[in-house]
Amino acid sequence: xxxxxxxxxxxxxxxxxxxxxxxQTHSEMLAVRSGRDITISAVSARSKTRxxxxxxxxxxxxxxxxxLAQRDDVDIFVELMGGEDGPAKAATEAAIxxxxxxxxxxxxxxxxxxxxxxxxxxxxGRALRFEAAVAGGIPVIKALTEGLAGNEITRVLxxxxxxxxxILTRMQDAGLDYQTVFGEAEALGYLEADPTLDVGGIDAGxxxxxxxxxxxxxxxxxxxxxxxxxxxxxxxxxxxxxxxxYRIKLLGVAQMTGRGLESRMSPCLxxxxxxxxxxxxxxxxxxxxGDAVGQIVLRGAGAGEGPTASAVMSDVMDLARGTRIAxxxxxxxxxxxxxxAQSAAAAPFYLRLGLTDKPxxxxxxxxxLGDAGISIDRMRQYGHSEPSAPVLIVTHKATRSAxxxxxxxxxxxxxxxxxxxxxxxxxx
Amino acid sequence: xxxxxxxxxxxxxxxxxxxxxxxQTHSEMLAVRSGRDITISAVSARSKTRxxxxxxxxxxxxxxxxxLAQRDDVDIFVELMGGEDGPAKAATEAAIxxxxxxxxxxxxxxxxxxxxxxxxxxxxGRALRFEAAVAGGIPVIKALTEGLAGNEITRVLxxxxxxxxxILTRMQDAGLDYQTVFGEAEALGYLEADPTLDVGGIDAGxxxxxxxxxxxxxxxxxxxxxxxxxxxxxxxxxxxxxxxxYRIKLLGVAQMTGRGLESRMSPCLxxxxxxxxxxxxxxxxxxxxGDAVGQIVLRGAGAGEGPTASAVMSDVMDLARGTRIAxxxxxxxxxxxxxxAQSAAAAPFYLRLGLTDKPxxxxxxxxxLGDAGISIDRMRQYGHSEPSAPVLIVTHKATRSAxxxxxxxxxxxxxxxxxxxxxxxxxx
Numbered sequence: 013x014x015x016x017x018x019x020x021x022x023x024x025x026x027x028x029x030x031x032x033x034x035x036q037t038h039s040e041m042l043a044v045r046s047g048r049d050i051t052i053s054a055v056s057a058r059s060k061t062r063x064x065x066x067x068x069x070x071x072x073x074x075x076x077x078x079x080l081a082q083r084d085d086v087d088i089f090v091e092l093m094g095g096e097d098g099p100a101k102a103a104t105e106a107a108i109x110x111x112x113x114x115x116x117x118x119x120x121x122x123x124x125x126x127x128x129x130x131x132x133x134x135x136x137g138r139a140l141r142f143e144a145a146v147a148g149g150i151p152v153i154k155a156l157t158e159g160l161a162g163n164e165i166t167r168v169l170x171x172x173x174x175x176x177x178x179i180l181t182r183m184q185d186a187g188l189d190y191q192t193v194f195g196e197a198e199a200l201g202y203l204e205a206d207p208t209l210d211v212g213g214i215d216a217g218x219x220x221x222x223x224x225x226x227x228x229x230x231x232x233x234x235x236x237x238x239x240x241x242x243x244x245x246x247x248x249x250x251x252x253x254x255x256x257x258y259r260i261k262l263l264g265v266a267q268m269t270g271r272g273l274e275s276r277m278s279p280c281l282x283x284x285x286x287x288x289x290x291x292x293x294x295x296x297x298x299x300x301x302g303d304a305v306g307q308i309v310l311r312g313a314g315a316g317e318g319p320t321a322s323a324v325m326s327d328v329m330d331l332a333r334g335t336r337i338a339x340x341x342x343x344x345x346x347x348x349x350x351x352x353a354q355s356a357a358a359a360p361f362y363l364r365l366g367l368t369d370k371p372x373x374x375x376x377x378x379x380x381l382g383d384a385g386i387s388i389d390r391m392r393q394y395g396h397s398e399p400s401a402p403v404l405i406v407t408h409k410a411t412r413s414a415x416x417x418x419x420x421x422x423x424x425x426x427x428x429x430x431x432x433x434x435x436x437x438x439x440x
Numbered sequence: 441x442x443x444x445x446x447x448x449x450x451x452x453x454x455x456x457x458x459x460x461x462x463x464q465t466h467s468e469m470l471a472v473r474s475g476r477d478i479t480i481s482a483v484s485a486r487s488k489t490r491x492x493x494x495x496x497x498x499x500x501x502x503x504x505x506x507x508l509a510q511r512d513d514v515d516i517f518v519e520l521m522g523g524e525d526g527p528a529k530a531a532t533e534a535a536i537x538x539x540x541x542x543x544x545x546x547x548x549x550x551x552x553x554x555x556x557x558x559x560x561x562x563x564x565g566r567a568l569r570f571e572a573a574v575a576g577g578i579p580v581i582k583a584l585t586e587g588l589a590g591n592e593i594t595r596v597l598x599x600x601x602x603x604x605x606x607i608l609t610r611m612q613d614a615g616l617d618y619q620t621v622f623g624e625a626e627a628l629g630y631l632e633a634d635p636t637l638d639v640g641g642i643d644a645g646x647x648x649x650x651x652x653x654x655x656x657x658x659x660x661x662x663x664x665x666x667x668x669x670x671x672x673x674x675x676x677x678x679x680x681x682x683x684x685x686y687r688i689k690l691l692g693v694a695q696m697t698g699r700g701l702e703s704r705m706s707p708c709l710x711x712x713x714x715x716x717x718x719x720x721x722x723x724x725x726x727x728x729x730g731d732a733v734g735q736i737v738l739r740g741a742g743a744g745e746g747p748t749a750s751a752v753m754s755d756v757m758d759l760a761r762g763t764r765i766a767x768x769x770x771x772x773x774x775x776x777x778x779x780x781a782q783s784a785a786a787a788p789f790y791l792r793l794g795l796t797d798k799p800x801x802x803x804x805x806x807x808x809l810g811d812a813g814i815s816i817d818r819m820r821q822y823g824h825s826e827p828s829a830p831v832l833i834v835t836h837k838a839t840r841s842a843x844x845x846x847x848x849x850x851x852x853x854x855x856x857x858x859x860x861x862x863x864x865x866x867x868x
Binding site for chain 2: 030034038041042044045046047143149150151154155158159160161162163164229285287290302304305306307308309310311312313316319321322324325328329330333334335336341342343346
C-alpha cells in the first residue's frame with residue numbers, strides 16, 4: 013500500500029459533513045478499494061463551534077480556506093463552500109498554485125471560471141474534478157467523460173434542479189399555484205439563499221453548461237445559454253398540459269448544430285408517460301445521446317448529504333487510484349470557443365391563449381398561425397364563465413422564431429385578452 | 441502526445457466490427473480526448489474473406505488469436521470472440537502472460553474464469569476490463585466500480601438480457617404465447633446459438649454475478665446463483681399480472697445479507713408503472729443501491745453493434761488515458777469467498793391456482809396459506825367455462841420456503857387441477 017491520500021476539506025455544510033462521515037465510517041473499505049488510506053488532514057468552515065454531528069477533533073482547523081489549500085499535509089483540496097467568486101475561487105486558485113489536486117462541487121464557480129481554473133490546473137499537472145457539481149449522486153460526469161468517450165455526443169438533456177422539479181410536481185399533485193408552493197419550499201429550506209439561482213434556472217443552467225463543455229469540447233459558455241425559469245409557470249398551464257398528456261419540467265437541452273452550440277434551460281412539456289415526465293420531486297434525470305451508444309438515461313438523487321458526498325468520494329477514489337483525466341475530458345487549452353446558436357430546431361409548441369368571447373376570434377388566431385406557416389395538431393376550447401375564452405393549441409413542429417412572429421401578429425388582431433403562453437414540447 | 445496505443449482485436453462479429461468503425465471514424469476525436477492515437481495493429485476472426493463492411497487492409501491478419509495476443513505491436517488485446525473456454529480463454533491467458541492489457545466483452549468466460557484471469561493480470565501488473573460484458577452500452581461497470589466507490593453497496597438489480605425482455609414485452613403486447621414469440625425471436629436472429637443462454641437466464645446471470653463481485657467484494661460465484669429462466673412464463677400469467685397492475689420481467693437481484701450473498705436471476709412481477717415495469721423490448725436497466733447515494737437507475741441499449749462497441753471503447757479510452765483499476769474494483773486476491781445464501785428475504789408473491797370447481801376448494805387453499813402464516817393481500821377468481829376455476833392471489837410478504845411448504849400442502853388437499861404458479865413480486 014502506498015502513502016495515504018490526505019484531504020483538506022473547506023466547507024462543512026451538508027456535503028462536507030457527508031464526506032467526513034463516509035471517510036470515517038468506511039475507511040477500511042475505501043483503503044481496500046483504492047489501495048491507499050484516505051485521510052483528512054485539516055478542515056475549514058465559517059463556524060468552528062457549530063455541532064455538525066461528526067467528530068472533527070482529529071483534524072487541524074483553518075479559519076482561512078486559502079491557508080488550508082496551501083498546507084503541506086494536504087494532497088487534495090476539497091472545495092465545498094460554494095459561491096461563484098470569493099473564498100471558494102481564492103482557495104481553489106491557491107490550491108492549484110500550490111500544486112494540489114482540487115475536487116469541487118461548485119457549479120457556479122466552474123460555469124464562470126472553469127476554463128481558467130482547468131487551464132491553471134493542467135499547467136501544473138494537477139487535476140480539477142467536479143462530479144458533485146452536476147446532478148448530485150448520479151455519476152454523470154464520469155459517464156459522459158469516460159463511459160461515452162468513444163462517442164460523438166449528439167445531445168445532452170435533463171432535469172437537473174431538484175427544487176424546481178419539486179415545485180412543479182407539488183403544484184401538479186396538490187393543484188396549488190406557484191407562489192404557494194414556492195412559499196412551502198422556502199419554509200422547508202429547499203431553496204438557495206438567493207432563490208433565483210433555483211427557480212430562475214441558473215443553477216441548472218450552470219450544470220448544463222458544464223456537461224455541454226465535455227460533450228462538445230467547447231469552452232464553458234454559460235452566458236450564451238437561453239435561460240428561462242419556472243416563475244411564470246401557472247397552475248393553469250400545469251393542469252391543461254396534464255389534460256393533454258404532458259408534464260411541465262425545467263428541462264435543459266444542449267446540442268451541437270451546423271450553426272453552433274444550442275443550449276437552453278427552460279420549462280418544457282414532455283409526455284407524461286415518458287421517463288422524464290414521470291420524474292417526481294427532487295429526483296434528477298440526465299439523458300446522454302451518442303452516435304454509437306444511442307440513448308443512455310441516468311436517474312438518481314440530485315442533491316442531499318449522502319448523494320452529493322458520494323459524488324465527491326467518486327473523485328477522491330479516482331485520484332487515490334491514480335486516475336488522471338483532463339477536467340473537461342480533453343486538455344482545457346484544446347477546448348474551442350462555442351459559437352452560440354439560437355435554438356432553431358423546430359419543435360411542437362403548447363400555446364395557451366385567452367380570446368375575447370366574440371365570433372371570429374378563434375378564426376383570426378388560426379389565420380395568423382397559418383400565415384406564419386404553423387399548423388395546428390390539436391386544439392381545445394374550454395367552457396368558461398369569464399368574458400375571456402381559454403384556448404389550448406398544440407402545434408405541429410415550428411421554429412421558435414416563427415412562433416414569436418405569430419404571437420406578435422396575434423397581438424395586432426385585438427382578440428387576445430392576455431399575453432399568450434408558449435411552451436416548447438420535447439418528445440424525448 | 442505519447443506513443444500510439446495499439447490494439448489487437450480478436451473477433452470481428454457485430455461488436456468487433458463496431459469497434460473498428462469507431463476507431464476509423466473518430467480517430468481524431470479519440471486522440472484529442474485521450475492524448476494518444478488509438479490504432480489497430482492486427483485482427484483475427486474465423487473468416488478472413490467475409491465482407492464486414494469495413495476496410496481491414498491496413499491491419500495484419502492472424503488466423504490464430506493466441507498469436508495475435510502475443511504480437512509485439514499489440515498493447516491491448518481486445519477479446520470479442522465469446523465462449524466460456526476455447527480460443528477466447530486461451531488467447532486471453534496468452535495475452536496476459538505476454539504482458540498485455542486485456543479488454544473483453546465475454547461475460548461467460550469471466551463468470552467462470554474471471555477470478556483466475558484477474559489474478560493473473562494483476563500479478564503481471566496488467567488490466568483486465570469488461571465494461572462491454574454487462575448491459576451493453578450502459579456504463580454500469582464504471583458507475584459501480586468508480587462512480588459509487590465511496591458507497592457500501594446494498595443491492596444491485598436489473599433487467600440485463602434484452603432478448604428475454606423482448607420476448608416478454610412482445611408476448612404482452614401481441615397476446616402471443618411463449619413458443620410463438622420464441623420462434624419469432626429465433627427467426628429474427630435475436631437468440632444465441634444455444635438459446636438456453638438467453639431464455640434460461642444464464643447470460644443475464646453471468647452479468648449479475650460480475651456486478652455482485654464488484655458490489656460486494658466477493659469472488660465471482662455464478663454457480664451459487666438461484667437461476668430460473670422465462671421458458672415457463674405463460675401468456676395467462678402475463679395477462680393476469682397485467683390485470684393486477686404488474687409486468688413480468690427477468691430480474692436479477694444481488695444483495696449481501698448476514699447469512700451471505702443472495703443472488704438470483706428469475707422472472708419477477710414488478711409494478712407496471714415503475715421504471716422497470718415500463719422497460720420495453722431489448723432495453724436494459726440496472727439499479728444500484730448504495731448507503732450514501734441511495735438509488736441510481738441506469739437505462740440504455742443492452743446489446744447491438746454501436747452500444748456494445750461504445751462500451752469496449754470506454755475501456756480502450758480509460759487505458760489510453762492511463763487509468764488503472766483492479767478488475768473487480770479491488771485486488772482480485774482480496775476478494776472474499778461469497779457464502780451463498782438462499783433468498784430468505786420475504787416478498788409478496790403472485791400465485792396462480794387452478795381449483796376444482798367444487799364448493800370449499802377455495803376455503804381449503806386459503807386455510808393452507810393461513811396455516812403457513814401467509815396472508816392474502818388480494819384475490820381474484822375469474823369466470824370460467826372449464827371444470828377448473830382459475831384463482832389469482834397476491835400474498836402479503838412471505839418467504840419462498842414458507843410458500844413452497846404451502847404449495848406442497850395444497851397439493852395434498854386434492855383441490856388443485858394443475859401445479860400452482862408462484863412468482864415473486866419485487867416492489868422496486
